[in-house]
Amino acid sequence: MRIIPISVPTPFYIGPVNCYLIHEDPLTLIDTGPKTKEANEALREGLRKARVRVADLKRIVLTHAHEDHCGLARSLRDEAKDAKVLVHSWETGHRTGRLEHAEHRALLVRAGVPDKEIESMRRLYQDVRMYADSFEQDEYSELRDEEELEFDNGALRIIHTPGHTPGSCSFVREADRTVIAGDCVLKRITPNPILSPDPIDPTRRFPSLAEYLVSLARLRTFAPTLVYGGHGEPVKDFEELFNRYLRAVRERQAEVIKLVPKAGATAWDVSREMFPETDDVHRFLAVSEAVAHLDLAHSEGKIGLEMADGKEVYRRNA
Numbered sequence: 001m002r003i004i005p006i007s008v009p010t011p012f013y014i015g016p017v018n019c020y021l022i023h024e025d026p027l028t029l030i031d032t033g034p035k036t037k038e039a040n041e042a043l044r045e046g047l048r049k050a051r052v053r054v055a056d057l058k059r060i061v062l063t064h065a066h067e068d069h070c071g072l073a074r075s076l077r078d079e080a081k082d083a084k085v086l087v088h089s090w091e092t093g094h095r096t097g098r099l100e101h102a103e104h105r106a107l108l109v110r111a112g113v114p115d116k117e118i119e120s121m122r123r124l125y126q127d128v129r130m131y132a133d134s135f136e137q138d139e140y141s142e143l144r145d146e147e148e149l150e151f152d153n154g155a156l157r158i159i160h161t162p163g164h165t166p167g168s169c170s171f172v173r174e175a176d177r178t179v180i181a182g183d184c185v186l187k188r189i190t191p192n193p194i195l196s197p198d199p200i201d202p203t204r205r206f207p208s209l210a211e212y213l214v215s216l217a218r219l220r221t222f223a224p225t226l227v228y229g230g231h232g233e234p235v236k237d238f239e240e241l242f243n244r245y246l247r248a249v250r251e252r253q254a255e256v257i258k259l260v261p262k263a264g265a266t267a268w269d270v271s272r273e274m275f276p277e278t279d280d281v282h283r284f285l286a287v288s289e290a291v292a293h294l295d296l297a298h299s300e301g302k303i304g305l306e307m308a309d310g311k312e313v314y315r316r317n318a
């Protein structure tokens with residue numbers, strides 16, 4: 001089973017995204033790139049070099065439904081008439097008619113984000129949505145944890161690795177302990193757990209960082225020798241990266257706890273202290289990161305949390 005990486009440009013700060021062609025019957029593409037002319041051309045060029053036509057694709061698998069990963073899924077599916085699109089049911093980015101804005105808004109209000117900031121985050125979010133087509137409920141199939149994507153020669157085991165998003169999945173080829181991990185494992189940066197509604201109860205937020213640490217530990221049980229991430233070079237030393245991530249989380253948590261005053265602060269207040277210079281594009285990511293670390297610190301009993309005026313206020317333990 002040959003895994004062929006195809007680098008595809010994105011208009012986003014993160015830079016190019018990695019898509020992976022599994023050159024084996026049934027022909028499978030993991031992630032697609034965003035819906036831009038440049039991405040479409042680069043992807044097609046990559047397929048052409050591998051002597052594959054879009055029309056030959058049988059499966060389009062999404063590690064998660066961020067626009068840089070899923071944007072072209074629909075147009076590719078329409079062209080490859082027999083292709084199935086597969087994504088985890090906890091992922092929502094690709095769905096039509098989802099209530100995401102209202103759910104997100106409620107989470108941002110509780111995190112203390114001012115109304116005018118929420119408005120500008122919403123506008124940015126709408127702009128980003130242009131980079132992906134969405135799917136109706138009956139147009140995709142579910143990726144299920146521990147099931148296999150079977151090929152004529154070998155298989156990829158589906159591992160649900162929530163954290164970066166609730167429905168993120170990784171794919172493990174056990175024969176040589178190779179993993180395709182989407183944005184769960186990135187070589188140069190610590191993946192940012194994005195503030196998301198809990199898929200089971202959308203009025204709550206998804207405990208993204210705690211889930212993320214469990215996912216990393218789970219991938220570690222496969223003792224990966226090579227991990228293909230959603231951006232950047234593949235990771236050859238997962239153990240080193242795992243320990244580096246854990247250290248980074250602990251260091252960031254200690255900083256965040258220091259920014260929580262005895263008098264109390266919201267996640268928004270803490271994010272402004274952590275990243276005073278951020279422009280609007282990154283304020284949503286900043287508040288996501290603050291919430292993730294505050295939630296983890298709270299669940300570990302290191303800081304207190306109470307509601308005041310519909311906002312969550314964290315307090316340093318006396």
Ligand SMILES: [Zn+2]
Nearest residue numbers: 064066164183
């Ligand atoms: Zn992502």
Ligand SMILES: [Zn+2]
Nearest residue numbers: 066068183230
């Ligand atoms: Zn990504």
